[in-house]
Amino acid sequence: MIGLVVLAIFISMIILAIFTIFNRDLPHSVILFMGFGLGSVVLFFLFSAPDVALTEAVIGTGASSVVLLVTLLQVRPKERKR
């Protein structure tokens, strides 16, 4: 089953990546980026890499999303839509 699960996750990750980048609303992009990161966490877990999965969950997705969102709070609302 793992092959199909990986395929499904990849398809959703590609869609999420496209929407992250070509979306006009920056806060939405960050949320989609978090979804993308979640996909890669699941992939790392499926690939028998629990250490990397934990790191990606905590640092790659968690901490970087917080930093990204807080950056957007510093910016005027008009600039958040591009």
Place this chain on the structure above:
Amino acid sequence: MSILYFIAIPLLASFLTLFFKNYLRYISVAINAILLVLAYFIIENLPITENLSFDSPLAISFVLTKGSAFFMTLFIGISFLFSLYNITQNSRRDIFILTNMLLIGVIGLVLSGDIFNIYIFFEISSITAYILTSLNRDAKAYNGAIKYMIIGSIASIFLLIAIITIYLNIGTLNLITIGERFGYMGANTQFLVLLSLFIGFGIKTEIFPLNFWAVDIYQATSSKINTLFSSILSKAYIFVFFHIAYLWNVDSKYLLFTAMIGVISFGIAEVSSLTSKDTKRVFAYSTLGQLGVLFIGFSYNNITIMTGAIFLVFMHSITKLMLFLSLDILEQRFGQSSIEIFKQFKSPFLIIIFIIGFLSLLGLPPFGGFIAKLTILSGLAGVGAYIMMGAILVISLVEAVYLFRLLSYTKDTQPKVKISIPLLQKAILASIAFAIIYFGIFPNALLDISQQVASSIIGGVHV
């Protein structure tokens, strides 16, 4: 004695800056002096291979050959002069940490014998460079820093692609083992690895198709910081790039390609500098041009050309150190760096310094740059690369045009501002100028060292 002290001492010092805030300028000089002394003692028993924590292919190893020792000593020496120049100003924690980190980054780059470890030091030196670019904290500086970060991130992605491809195909990270197994990879894979390495390091060595951003970076920062970029950082990347190429015995077509890139880079940089109205940009274009010449020199698998290139590395580093530090004095006085300031200052000392620097950059006798270019050209004649020789000579004429234009500005009859220079800074500049002339007249000792370094780089790691 261990090689790792060269990394551990500056690293420990920069972690512990909190405890001696007011003495940082003296500590900086002291650290660089200690490292110079250590380098002097360690050079006697080369080559050294030191494994960290475990046996070699499994763990990281550090390799000190004549090549890497030369570059390491050069960087420490320049850093020493730089810290000495800074001693007349107030202690600044940011400058202290960043210069130390830059030193760690470049020493690690030239010494490390493990490709992923090289990536780590690549990142350390890049991040230091980003922060150094932003150090002025105005819109210009942040503009430069953001552009630098975008292009630098792309460079590290490509370097990572190269590392991943290597590990997937031949299952090792040690540079020497990769060299043994490099032939096992298919032709396409080799091409992919080399192209990724070229993009990754080419962006950092400011070579032609990838150097459109570099001049902006030089313009964004103060001249003092440009010293570090021009004299230390780009030299370290060039060494690593070609050291890897020779270690892995790459195809000779690849080296021909880098030589072509080098001559194109030289030409475009020198032509672009003709229209430049900012002194920092002029010097930056000159640096790009010289890096192009270095690319030519390093690309021929020939001991004479390589000797000239090593000589040029030394000469260009100290010359650019001198020129950018002199420009820093002018910039601090006038608050700007457009070429108009050459019409306004009055200081016979600085004019002499500039003349020596420019003539050495052009490669005229009796200065050090002449010997370097002469050796490269005679080596090129030896291998029959006459087109390359002609190209270098023609482009050097273009270089002469803009450097003499700058000098002619000093003869302008505008009201002049007198510049006073502290004695220590004067002494540093004068001693560098003396070194340039000395090595121009008595080049044999340095040529001998350069030849040993060159044979070490061409011959691989154990020589």
Place this chain on the structure above:
Amino acid sequence: MSLKQKISIQSILVSLVVSIMTIILLGVLLNFTTSFEPTLGNELLRINANNTKSANAVTSVVTYFRGFDTLGEVTILFLSIFGVGLGLKGFKDKLNIFSYENTLLKIGVDTLFPIIILFGIYVIIHGHLSPGGGFQGGVIIASGFLLMFLAKGDDLNINHKILELIESLSGAGFILIALLGLLVTDRFLGNFLPLGEVGKLFSGGVIPLIYIFVGIKVSAEITALLEYFIRIKDVR
């Protein structure tokens, strides 16, 4: 799309390089054959049981076999947080923009905070036995502080001096362990402690010690990083 906007020569060049790159990349990657055996990792798995006695092979690679990479990584984190501080300190700090006034949140965070810290410490000191370690645990601890910033608003002021002190001392501790290894075993980052038994808490020699220093350092650094970002910046 924005591609239609003015395209300079530079972007044409870059996209040319990238497109050549991608064509080759796909060509090479699809023809991917079996990897060279044995890889470093296979050899490493063979000797790991006897040489480090750490139950988690990834941890023994991160902190022992490639411990120098980790030292560099810690340096990078230190450098980047230093750079962030250098840039953002120049602005006048105002309110905490991240806070959210809510009693429920306050009480909940008060309860959760010790548990999160405890969990972070658990992840750090069990780095050589189970997935996790200094980096992950450090960020977990920092996330506890993030919750505090969220709930407490401007009541919570973290002293940057103390964070810097913790950071510098733990960084120095890492290097001192490495230098101690150099003095005792003649190898930088060498193991100078008894190895113990696989699966026990006190095993693996210097590995847990290094990960504890990394954990302390990372938690202080990420907390400082978040603290820099959550204040409104104002141009002087």
Place this chain on the structure above:
Amino acid sequence: MLDSFNQTPFLHSVITIGSFLILLIGLVGALSKKNLFKIFLSLAIAESSLFIYFIGMHFSIGKIAPIVTNKVTEFSNDMVDPIPQAMILTTIVIGIAVLSLALSFIISYYKLTGKMRIDDMNELGEDK
């Protein structure tokens, strides 16, 4: 029929093509988007595609995590290679360091000039 989906070659092709597409999306985004924030987001996506590729290609069906537990009592070649995992762990941490530094630069630049787009950045150049 369904069996062939669970073989290692199929898995590896999925990983190769998928992560390649993500890398492409990331690089195209980084080079075509004009918003500074989006550029760094795209670079983060491009980088994480490399992580997935590297970890994924070292996994084949049936391999387990390189950790000794109560059930798995000794290290063997049935485990996945630990070195890529350690490398990726390092690279993820470097990634957030670079990202946060870039974001701090963007905040500073925005607060100083009010600009967020790369084609508005005109402080540097020949006539400045």
